[in-house]
Amino acid sequence: MxxxxxxxxxxxxxxxxxxxxxxxxxxxxxxxxxxxxxxxxxxxxxxxxxxxxxxxxxxxxxxxxxxxxxxxxxxxxxxxxxxxxxxxxxxxxxxxxxxxxxxxxxxxxxxxxxxxxxxxxxxxxxxxxxxxxxxxxxxxxxxxxxxxxxxxxxxxxxxxxxxxxxYYAKPIKLLAEHKYVRAVRGGVGEAKNGGNYGGSLYPSKLAREKGFDQVLWLDAFNYEELQEVGTMNIFCVVNGKILTPSLDGAILDGITRKCAIEILKRKGFEVEERPITIHELIDAHKAGTFTEMFGAGTAAVVSNIDKLCYKDVEMNFSHDNFVISNLVKNEINGLRNGSIPDVYHWFVPAKG
Ligand SMILES: Cc1ncc(COP(=O)(O)O)c(C=O)c1O
Structure with a gap:
């Protein structure tokens, strides 16, 4: 020591x-x-x-x-x-x-x-x-x-x-951004460097002026693949399967993301880490199979999302469907305050 x-x-x-x-x-x-x-x-x-x-x-x-x-x-x-x-x-x-x-x-x-x-x-x-x-x-x-x-x-x-x-008292509304980008593979997106956050402020301000809480960042090459949201990684529930963007070097390797994946797998859910395009989500929403979306990060823990917009397409999510998000949120909060036993061994006492 x-x-x-x-x-x-x-x-x-x-x-x-x-x-x-x-x-x-x-x-x-x-x-x-x-x-x-x-x-x-x-x-x-x-x-x-x-x-x-x-x-x-x-x-x-x-x-x-x-x-x-x-x-x-x-x-x-x-x-x-x-x-x-x-x-x-x-x-x-x-x-x-x-x-x-x-x-x-x-x-x-x-x-x-x-x-x-x-x-x-x-x-x-x-x-x-x-x-x-x-x-x-x-x-x-x-x-x-x-x-x-x-x-x-x-x-x-x-x-x-x-x-x-x-951090967020209620579910949030997201705007998928198709002009500005947050990070590009090979850049510094996966580092917690101050500049990543400075660069996000202006597009976020524009989104707020349109009534959204946060920007959903898309990839910098084609504006197609989902990246992340503000200070959270993102999860989508499609056809009962839980999808989250794979770590491609442009997004942060979130620790809450890792916890959520481990919790969900342990509880028997199928979780896929892979590129997810905005268009496949729009199609799934039309088909009624894209039922839930949430953000995961240390500050917010888990944030329910009740609206996602991309250009003129609006996708709304019923609060009744906030099942997976609430399960992850309650599990992390319960582990944190000791009301759920820490079978994962994630928590250790701070030593003075
Ligand atoms: C850009 C970004 N993405 C995702 C996250 C979530 O990461 P974590 O769960 O480790 O807090 C954060 C917060 O640290 C972040 O700043």
Whole structure:
């Protein structure tokens, strides 16, 4: 284990938080974990009160997009044990993202050691109600003060924690986008790099102006194959079979996606990972065999979808058909709060 220097806050804001009404992403807990990459190695791991960063205006992350992040959640059992879900997968994906963005990988003792120590310290910040949790945001930024396109030599790794309520309170409406694209095979779509999200904002704004909640991204070559939605991977139920786009290098290898596939297979459903075209879905909807669609991601867990539009075609989904989506959602939420036994061995106590 690494030695993490802990400086505790003298002014906790925990008592100011209304845990019955948690907006997503606005409230940070008292402390953050920080480590610096300098002289070719990670050093000075520490936990400090959350504070502002002081950065030179030429800090490279502000100009050239060398930023990567993760999104995870911690929950707490009835008897007060803080739990982390599939933390190794998040660590591995973080390093994959870092590798793609030419940033240094982070060893387990810094990433997982810091995460565990921080979550353990902040365990009173973990909300207890179903659908709420402590959202964890590990991220890394390039910190050289340098104007010029090159990899930075110094980086900062930080973990923030935020108590959050449900991401989407109700089913969402999607617009399949046929002008803008999110990512292309060979690009950085499968990395959790900040630029992927920056590029999605304008088409998402246009979709919202038309009354949709999110864009469903299609492939960048033919605008045909489904990719993903905002911060979720996508699942469709066609003819009783569950379909999800295969990992093609342009979409994120979602950990909730992986969990959903494992849950569904264990429960005896047939799950197919393969390219899915928008036109086959339109045909299936006409034939009455495309019955359900949902998104899966850490923030939203599972999000029901009640409308999908593509050009002038509108596909509506009855709330009575939200069967598979609700099954996956209830299973993950139940595992998370300990009301369903963890036969998958996904949850481990955070170690202080
Ligand atoms: C673009 C994108 N797709 C899918 C997901 C879902 O991934 P996960 O289930 O690992 O949160 C996320 C969220 O991390 C995302 O940002």
């Amino acid at each position: 690494i030695d993490i220097k802990i400086t505790r806050t003298s002014k906790s804001t925990l008592h100011e938080v209304d845990f019955s009404n948690l907006p997503f992403g606005k409230i940070t807990s008292d402390h953050m974990f920080v480590a610096d990459y300098k002289d070719g190695k990670w050093q000075n791991p520490r936990i400090e009160p959350v504070h502002e960063l002081s950065l030179h205006p030429s800090t490279m992350a502000l100009h050239y997009g060398q930023t990567v992040f993760e999104g995870m959640k911690a929950s707490i059992t009835e008897d007060g044990v803080p739990l982390l879900m599939r933390q190794e997968l998040h660590w591995e994906r973080f390093n994959k993202s870092a590798h793609r963005m030419c940033m240094p990988e982070i060893p387990a003792d810094i990433f997982l050691g810091g995460l565990n120590a921080l979550v353990y310290l902040e365990k009173d910040w973990i909300p207890k109600s179903v659908g709420s949790s402590l959202y964890l945001r590990p991220f890394m930024i390039a910190t050289d003060a340098f104007i010029g396109v090159a990899p930075s030599t110094e980086y900062k790794f930080i973990i923030l924690t935020l108590p959050v309520g449900p």
